[in-house]
Amino acid sequence: MTLMHKFLGATAALALSAGVAAAEPALIYDLGGKFDKSFNEAAFNGAQKWVKEAGATYKELEMQSAAQRVQFARRMAESGANPIVVMGFQNEETLKEVAPDYPDTSFVLIDAVVDLPNVRSVIFAEQEGSYLVGMLGAMASKSGTISFVGGMDIPLITAFACGYAQGAKAVNPDAKVIVNYTGDTPAAWNDPVKGGEIAKAQMSQGSDVIFAAAGGTGLGVLQAAADGGVLSIGVDSNQNHLHPGKVLTSMLKLVDNAVYQAFKDGPGLKPGVVKMDLAAGGVGYALDDNNKDLISDDMKAKVEAAKADIIAGKIMVHDYRTDSTCPAF
């Protein structure tokens, strides 16, 4: 890897001037870091999948400070990497600034939209996946109270909560949905202890299904739920295996596929907005051996029906991000 870095660093300028298109793809993680057990790690997994398949290498960068966003994106573009995948909605401004200066480099932005001819924007319909797990949660709940643990009170996470609440109320209009957020500092994404505390507090309020959308914090939520004998719902990747038989399902947000696809498409990939929704298979719910006893045929039939209706446009799941309101709160 290091050798490859050196080699490519030295020859990048040469390769560019010679017009050779054999560039390495690159991945720039957001501030959470590569191993955040969530969003950035999913990107890493997608890249690894591509490495195994293509037998090639890629460059990657983790930043320390927001001031480095533009700096790192620029440096990566100048090193000749192509395409460059940039993680996180906070890089919307970064690419607006950097991408126009490198028209021959393809950029891929995950979780936000930048309308430029060399940028592919990948956005996920988190509300749709959350709607389905909300339905499952409300059907599995005996108390009629379910809950949500978010990382930070930001629009992206509220969109998860809002979809979840809509799904729950579609099944049981009287369902009570408790929503809590872990904190207001970056530590909120990686605080399993506090996640566990919030989960316990929600259990004491009667919640018996807890959905965590909080990165590494969610691991504490899942653990506390398993210890407390209630069900939990994982997020981003399939987390059913963490506590077999105790995780009801996982809300899938397949960031890894988006990164894998970008690497596979290579330089000159198709720009524009890629909407990773239920129809595109970008979000969904996880069903495997670990949770097959928790989800009855009746539950599955109802969720699959709703899924088909959402894809067909018969059910419109409201996206909190469009107008900052949620009909189910």
Added chain:
Amino acid sequence: MTRMPPWADAVIVPLISLLIAFLVSGLVILAIGEDPVRAMTVMVKGALGSSYGWGHTLYYATNFVFTGLAVAIAFHAGFFNIGGEGQALLGGLGVALVLLFIPWPHWSLALIGATAGAAVFGAAWAAIPAWLRAKRGSHEVITTIMFNFIASSLLVYILVHVLRPQGSQDPASPRFPAEVKLPRLGALMDSIGIPFSKSAPANITLFLAIAACVLVWFILWHTRLGYQIRALGKKEKAAVYAGISPVRITMYAMLMSGALAGLMAVNSTMGEANRLINGAAEGAGFIGIAVALMGRSHPLGVALAALLFGFLYQGGGELSLETSIPRDLVVVIQALVILFTGALDNMVRWPVQRLFAAAKGGK
């Protein structure tokens, strides 16, 4: 007991500590299977080897000068202000409000307004812990760190629910108008004929930081207020006996400390990001503690220590760009520098002292 000459205390001891810190860091790099010499070269070249590197190093250093001075001035009054992080966040809010809601015709006027906004908001955030300390004796270590969390929560609320433009996902304020964009160091140097990287974020706030150093030095050692602050810090009872009001001086010292921490936002929020982003302080408030400790709470020392930490930040960034050394190692290097220059200071000081004593005795 023979004493070392002051220059040895101020120069030799920190330098040796620094050397040990870098040696140990080298061993750590070696232990993870990387080449420490190459790592060091990358860091030095990346941070100091070009005007681009300098531009970044100076940008980070500017942040640390403000937060370092904030901690230093509180140290002199005998307080440990670890709320620089929260005060810097509020300073950012002050800058954003001043720039978003007042139509400034020119950046120079806006700079004055933003400086005032940052200082007032930072000071206001320090005022409550200061008052609690002065009147109630609540320990400022506890209250200021709690105020960091309150500041974080307040900022997230304001960014998400008040300042965020509709439709934007990013919890951040809108961009400031183009008229208030501060000239970067590249443009300034260019106007006097020195070529300097234009993409580096160091900006005119650097000179504000230097001015702040001079001002703090002047206040502390050349005014009555400075004398009272230092007297209170040395011995409260003696200060009271001399007719100094601890309540008044505590308030003054902590308000100045908060204002200085807030000023950091002029550099980061106005000078670099050009909008208020979530978590804008990025730990600079805490780095300020290390900077003040290393700089012996003297403005000149603070400036040098800030430069060192600026170097570590920028060099560390380059390290992750150029090698496969993980970014966390940079934190390890920073920690070692703090450990050896701050906590284990006497480990170096005593042998050096003895050496000087022996040299004197031998003559």
